Amino acid sequence: MPPIDLSIIALSESISQPGNYALILEDKEGKRRIPLVIGPTEAQAIAVAMEKMQPLRPFTHDLITNIMRQTGVRLKEVLISRFENDIFYADIVLLRDNGEAISMDARPSDAIALAVRFDCPLRATPDVVEASGYFVDDRTRDKKGSYAEYTLAELEELLTKIIKKEDYESAARIRDAIDRRRGMG
Known part of the structure; x- marks a missing residue:
């Protein structure tokens, strides 16, 4: 089954895990929501990119983005690939100038911070959406x-x-x- 397209619908302080943040993703078609608890640094990296803010100096995700762009590598997609023991796993799919695709393991929060910067598709496997997604009553x-x-x-x-x-x-x-x-x- 093909991956399911997701969008970011909310980012706010986590009530269940103070000091962290809740990132809510939504299945674009079925409207199931997937909550991820992420750290404050990753939340800031995602928020800065979503708001199109320009920090005085590049953050780590900005540096990675700049390195990728200047070396001819681009981010094709982010795939949240697994959900095991309440932990999400993701892969970033990179494309070289010659069209070669490379898949790399990444923390979902870091992968999403890059996806926002590259404006690339954010997806999840059907298994992840089924195991972690919920419908809003x-x-x-x-x-x-x-x-x-x-x-x-x-x-x-x-x-x-x-x-x-x-x-x-x-x-x-x-x-x-x-x-x-x-x-x-």
Whole structure:
């Protein structure tokens, strides 16, 4: 089966692992979300590239990008290839000037930081998406009072599940619904 295209939909501080960050990827077709917990250095490298910021001096990922470009190597794609024991593994696929493809093992956070800089495809194997991806429960979307069918206890339980998955957009909507229910909002 062909790899599944992903996009970055969120990068925020991790609640479950303070000091780290949650990077949320989304399957472009099936809309499953894949949460990765990454370190602050990698989060900064990804954020700087996504925001098209120009640091005064190149960061490590910028240096690698510059070296690759100046030596005629480009990044073809990033593939999150495995998910084992709650650890993600990735490969970067490089192309030389002569068209030769080279695949190299990389930490997903580093590979994604490079993918953003090269604006290349970010993909995952179907096995990775199946093992680590989740669908956002349609009832977590705040549409026309859809929370009305939940008890307060059910909302709190749903909030706990969504926070564990580090889907902070949905968590904020659920928290707001709980606050409204309690008369705080």
